[in-house]
Amino acid sequence: MTAKISLGPRSCREHLRHLSVVFAVELRLKIVTELYGRTMSPTQFNREFGGGSVSRVARNFEILEEHGWLRYIRSAPGKGGRGVEKFYRAPDLAFIDAESWALVPYSMRVTSSWKVFNQIAPRLREAMEDSHRGVRASCDLVSTSLVLDEAGWKHVIDAVTSQFVFLFEEQKDAQLRVQHSGEDLVRADVFLIAFEASRGGDEAQSNLVESCREPLVPFHERLSPVFADDMCMQIVEELNRREMSVTQFFRQFGGGGGVSGVHRRFKRLQEIGWIAKVREETGGTRRGATEVYYRATVPAIAENAPWANVPDFLSTSDNWKTFEKLSKQVKASMKAGTFDRRSDRCLAWSLLSLDRQGWETVVGELDALHERVLGEQDLAKYRVAKSGEKTIKMTVTQAAFESPKEVIKAP
Numbered sequence: 001m002t003a004k005i006s007l008g009p010r011s012c013r014e015h016l017r018h019l020s021v022v023f024a025v026e027l028r029l030k031i032v033t034e035l036y037g038r039t040m041s042p043t044q045f046n047r048e049f050g051g052g053s054v055s056r057v058a059r060n061f062e063i064l065e066e067h068g069w070l071r072y073i074r075s076a077p078g079k080g081g082r083g084v085e086k087f088y089r090a091p092d093l094a095f096i097d098a099e100s101w102a103l104v105p106y107s108m109r110v111t112s113s114w115k116v117f118n119q120i121a122p123r124l125r126e127a128m129e130d131s132h133r134g135v136r137a138s139c140d141l142v143s144t145s146l147v148l149d150e151a152g153w154k155h156v157i158d159a160v161t162s163q164f165v166f167l168f169e170e171q172k173d174a175q176l177r178v179q180h181s182g183e184d185l186v187r188a189d190v191f192l193i194a195f196e197a198s199r200g201g202d203e204a205q206s207n208l209v210e211s212c213r214e215p216l217v218p219f220h221e222r223l224s225p226v227f228a229d230d231m232c233m234q235i236v237e238e239l240n241r242r243e244m245s246v247t248q249f250f251r252q253f254g255g256g257g258g259v260s261g262v263h264r265r266f267k268r269l270q271e272i273g274w275i276a277k278v279r280e281e282t283g284g285t286r287r288g289a290t291e292v293y294y295r296a297t298v299p300a301i302a303e304n305a306p307w308a309n310v311p312d313f314l315s316t317s318d319n320w321k322t323f324e325k326l327s328k329q330v331k332a333s334m335k336a337g338t339f340d341r342r343s344d345r346c347l348a349w350s351l352l353s354l355d356r357q358g359w360e361t362v363v364g365e366l367d368a369l370h371e372r373v374l375g376e377q378d379l380a381k382y383r384v385a386k387s388g389e390k391t392i393k394m395t396v397t398q399a400a401f402e403s404p405k406e407v408i409k410a411p
Contacts, residue, residue, distance in 0.1 A: 012097070012099045012100040012102075012103050013100075013103060013230075015096075015097070015100045016096070016100055016103065016104070016227040016233075017227060017228055018067070018068075019094060019096065019223075019227055020223070020224045020225070020227035020228035021063070021064070021067045021069065021224075022064070022069055022094045022220075023094075023220040023221060023223045023224040023227065024221060024224040024228075025060060025221065026218040026220060026221060027051050027052075027056075027057070027060055028060050028063070028064055028069070029094055029220055030049060030051070031045060031051075031057075031060060031061065031064060031070070031090070032064065032069050032070070032090045032092075032093070032094045033090075033093070033094065033351070034049065035070060035088060035089050035090040036089075036090040036091075036092070036093050036168070037089070037090075037168065037171055037172050037175065038089060038175060038353075039073045039074075039087040039088060039089045040087060040088065040089075041076075041085035041086055041087045041088070042054055042057040042058035042061045042085075042086070043057075043078065043079070043085055044085070044087075045057055045061075061086075061088060064088075064090075065088065068091075069090060069092070069094070070088040070089065070090055071088060071089055071090075071091055072086060072087075072088055073087045073088060073089055074086075074087050075087070093168070098343050098344040099343070101343045101344075102343035103233075104233075105233070105236040105237045105240050105296065106240050106340060107208050107236065107239075107240050107274070107296035107297060107298050108223070108226065108236060108274065108296075109340040109343075110298050110299070110334060110337075110339065110340045111211075111274075111297070111298060111299050112219075112223070113334065113339055113340055113345075113347055114299045114301065114334060115219050115299070116347050116349070117330055117347065119349065120191060120193075120347075120349050121323075121327065123189060123349070124141065124191065124323060124399065124401075125310070125314075125323070127189060127399075127401030127402075127403075128141070128314060128317070128319045128320060128323065128401075129311070129314055130401075130402075131319070131401060140318070140319055140322075140399070141191075141319045141322045141323055141326075141397070141398075141399040142322070142366075142370055142397065142398055142399065143193075143322050143323075143325060143326045143329075143395060143396070143397040144370065144373060144374065144395070144396045144397070145197065145329075145393070145394075145395055146373060146374075146376070146377045146380075146393070146394045146395070146396060147377060147380070147381070147391050147392070147393060147394075148376065148377060148380040148391065148392050148394055149380045149383050149384050149387070149389045149391060149392065150389070150392070151380070151383065152376045152377065152379065152380030152383075152392075153342075153392050153394060155376050155379075156194065156372075156373050156376050156394065156396060157194060157344050157345075157346065159369060159372050159373065159376075160192055160194045160346050160369070160373075160396065161346065163192060163365060163366070163369050163398075164192055164346070164348055164350070166365060167190055167350050167352060167362060168350070168352070170352075170354065170358050170361055170362055170365075171352045171353055171354060171358065173358065174353065174354045174355040174357070174358035175353070177355055177357065177358075178355050181355070183355045183356065184355075185353040185354060185355055186353070186354055186355070186356075186359065186402055186403075187351065187352070187353055187354075187402070187403035188351075188352045188353075188354050188359060188362070188400055188401065188402055188403055189349065189350070189351055189352075189399075189400065189401050189402075189403050190349075190350045190352060190362060190366075190398075190399070190400045191348070191349055191350075191397065191398060191399045191400070192346055192348045192350075192397070192398055193326075193330075193346060193347050193348070193395070193396070193397040193398075194345060194346040194394065194395070194396045194397070195330070195333060195338075195339045195340075195342075195345040195346070195347070195394070195395055196333065196338045196339065196341055196342055196345065196392060196393065196394055197329050197332070197333050197338065197393040197394060197395045198329075198332045198333040198335075198336035198338050198393070199393055200332075208240065208295060208296050208297060208298045209276045209278060209295045209296070209297045209298070210297070210298060210299070210300045211273055211276070211297045211298070211299050211300060212300075214273065214299075215271070215272050215273040217271075217272050217273075221272075222272045222273060222274070225268060225269075225272065226269070226274065229265070231255055231256070231261075231262070231265055232265050232268070232269060234253065235249060235262075235265055235266065235269060235275070236269065236274050236275065236296055238253075239275050239294055239295050239296040240296045242295075243278050243279070243293045243294060243295045244293065244294060245291045245292055245293050245294070246259065246262050246263045246266050246292070247259065247291060249262055249266075250262045266294060270294065273297060274296065274297060275294045275295065275296055275297060276294065276295060276297050277292055277293070277294055278293050278294060278295045279292075279293050280292050280293070281293070301331050301334050301335050326395070326397055329395050333395075351403065359400075359402075362400055363400055366398045366399075366400060369398060370398065373396050
């Protein structure tokens with residue numbers, strides 16, 4: 001998720017380094033996400049979400065506390081009077097704000113976006129199937145195509161970002177209400193997507209290498225070493241612009257650890273799929289050695305996955321037709337390079353715990369958001385008629401579904 005939320009005195013680069021701690025182990029991201037807004041102990045977390053042994057979960061709690069991602073709240077006797085349990089909460093969400101997102105190389109941004117959309121898509125499909133059968137509550141998927149000016153874009157993104165912040169405030173309110181009402185909280189998936197759509201004649205921003213296969217390393221663990229290391233970030237950024245060899249990079253930029261340190265980073269980035277070998281050269285001043293050239297990678301945008309082979313009862317529904325249209329727009333804009341051309345785009349999937357009042361409030365706010373963005377288009381049309389400013393094509397999508405009862409265990 002990218003959002004315009006204040007990070008306080010921390011710089012954008014420091015924020016990415018800070019995030020690398022959470023992203024380094026997939027379990028840590030699950031811990032921070034679940035403990036944002038509520039307290040849990042390692043034992044309680046392990047019982048509810050898994051994560052291996054209690055000792056493994058506890059070690060990751062300690063590391064997150066050491067780096068400021070968790071705060072110790074209190075201690076209490078363990079279940080059955082065995083030992084003492086320490087309870088923690090996460091003061092912040094592990095998200096990337098728009099300013100920090102702008103520092104991430106383009107190839108990593110588009111790879112991240114495609115990865116997140118491929119996580120959202122099957123979740124949406126499952127929720128739509130359950131909703132169509134009447135199994136779970138839902139707020140229909142709404143996707144709106146807009147034509148805006150720059151001011152309209154900013155106003156819409158601000159509205160979507162404010163909605164993202166509001167969701168978690170409502171979750172906190174719901175948790176306070178159920179302390180008095182005794183009502184059970186219900187898990188809900190809320191999706192907010194806003195991006196620059198392709199006009200059909202756009203061309204990809206760079207001639208990057210398409211990944212042949214996705215690395216086995218969990219996605220956030222692929223982000224961590226780049227966010228943690230300035231030289232890794234610089235290598236990927238430079239390889240977005242042109243192909244380079246280890247020797248070329250070292251000759252131009254230097255690097256701690258000498259050429260071997262640069263080579264080690266190139267090798268690691270290739271292993272986790274951020275760069276790929278494009279060609280080799282021998283002869284000349286190389287004295288028989290082979291010089292390998294690399295380029296940054298982007299994902300191959302597939303045409304299958306969750307939008308293929310759907311049951312008849314779903315394929316004719318309005319929700320599914322909206323989803324098919326959205327999928328085509330996402331893929332077209334990613335291929336054209338417009339999806340991540342702007343750093344303040346939004347691609348968010350929030351998993352919330354809400355009471356009935358909270359659910360109804362969220363649904364009402366999503367309906368109001370739809371009306372606000374339509375109003376911004378009307379205002380933009382009026383401004384463009386006077387200024388002659390070039391317009392921007394934008395897609396804004398929102399949906400909310402009651403989550404499946406099964407809980408995905410932590411890795």
